[in-house]
Amino acid sequence: MAPATFSDRLYNSIREKNSVLCVGLDPRWELLPLDLRNSCHGLGLEKIARSYSNFCSEVIDIVAPYVPVVKPQSAFFEACGAAGILALGAVIDHARSKGLLVILDAKRGDISTTGEAYAKTAFTGADYEGQHYSLFAADSLTVNPYLGEDSLEPFLTEAEKVQGGIFVLLRTSNPGSGLFQNLICEGKPLYYHVADAISRWNYVTIRSHGYGSIGAVVGATNPRDLKELRSYMPGVWFLVPGYGAQGGTAEDVRESFDDNGFGAIVNSSRGITFCFKPDSKDWKAAIRLAVEKTNQQLNAVRSR
Numbered sequence: 001m002a003p004a005t006f007s008d009r010l011y012n013s014i015r016e017k018n019s020v021l022c023v024g025l026d027p028r029w030e031l032l033p034l035d036l037r038n039s040c041h042g043l044g045l046e047k048i049a050r051s052y053s054n055f056c057s058e059v060i061d062i063v064a065p066y067v068p069v070v071k072p073q074s075a076f077f078e079a080c081g082a083a084g085i086l087a088l089g090a091v092i093d094h095a096r097s098k099g100l101l102v103i104l105d106a107k108r109g110d111i112s113t114t115g116e117a118y119a120k121t122a123f124t125g126a127d128y129e130g131q132h133y134s135l136f137a138a139d140s141l142t143v144n145p146y147l148g149e150d151s152l153e154p155f156l157t158e159a160e161k162v163q164g165g166i167f168v169l170l171r172t173s174n175p176g177s178g179l180f181q182n183l184i185c186e187g188k189p190l191y192y193h194v195a196d197a198i199s200r201w202n203y204v205t206i207r208s209h210g211y212g213s214i215g216a217v218v219g220a221t222n223p224r225d226l227k228e229l230r231s232y233m234p235g236v237w238f239l240v241p242g243y244g245a246q247g248g249t250a251e252d253v254r255e256s257f258d259d260n261g262f263g264a265i266v267n268s269s270r271g272i273t274f275c276f277k278p279d280s281k282d283w284k285a286a287i288r289l290a291v292e293k294t295n296q297q298l299n300a301v302r303s304r
């Protein structure tokens with residue numbers, strides 16, 4: 001039997017857990033629970049990095065039975081230097097050991113050998129003087145298509161080696177996203193050209209359940225575009241950020257799902273992991289409750 005692809009693993013996990021929620025792991029020192037902050041030893045960035053990996057591991061333990069996927073945001077870990085990179089690797093490993101899929105949100109994209117180095121870092125590791133070193137083992141990675149098709153090739157190649165996937169930025173959730181994405185060229189908005197390319201790359205990876213491993217990032221803050229893109233790009237998984245803290249609601253993401261309630265995973269980061277005050281003693285219960293509530297809200301709009 002062919003090995004399970006990223007798309008297969010995502011599809012199966014959504015079914016098994018009856019959830020389309022992706023919990024974003026965007027740790028921020030000033031928002032961490034005070035008891036966790038106080039219990040972390042060390043100094044400076046090392047202390048902060050340790051608190052990030054401890055906090056994210058606790059979050060992972062809480063959410064693992066209820067959601068299919070987590071999305072660590074690389075930026076917050078990178079900001080802690082070398083210790084942060086190691087913390088990110090530990091968080092990815094812990095999530096996978098708990099049966100969660102991991103989308104590494106690093107929005108990579110660069111030319112030729114640089115792109116290759118980024119892609120190897122995320123998925124496969126690299127050889128130096130006869131030794132193999134692997135920092136991260138992500139299931140999927142967010143990438144930026146602005147540099148063109150050749151810049152994404154290394155990501156497609158390295159992802160395929162581990163039956164992984166990528167999510168290409170298509171229609172992002174930030175307020176200024178339209179500045180370039182909405183520009184009309186050759187009769188349609190620029191992001192439609194990106195949508196065409198994603199559909200083409202994805203086509204050869206589509207499995208019997210109808211979806212492939214090359215997905216698209218489409219923000220919850222643009223519900224009309226979500227609806228249009230859903231019907232324009234059948235077979236392409238959507239990663240939908242912008243839910244909760246950025247204002248997106250369950251009603252806004254309703255149209256990102258297909259008739260069977262599949263086709264999209266909805267990310268919420270601050271809305272889940274920082275749904276409590278830092279001095280709260282019940283922060284773990286608050287996270288569990290936020291996950292259950294968000295699952296209910298999303299499942300309500302999945303069923304038509």
Ligand SMILES: O=c1ccn([C@@H]2O[C@H](COP(=O)(O)O)[C@@H](O)[C@H]2O)c(=O)[nH]1
Binds near residue numbers: 026105241245270
């Ligand atoms: O269009 C995009 C692409 C990526 N993101 C990322 O998702 C999370 C959102 O965090 P919230 O706390 O739920 O707002 C964050 O890591 C972003 O970098 C996005 O928001 N929009």
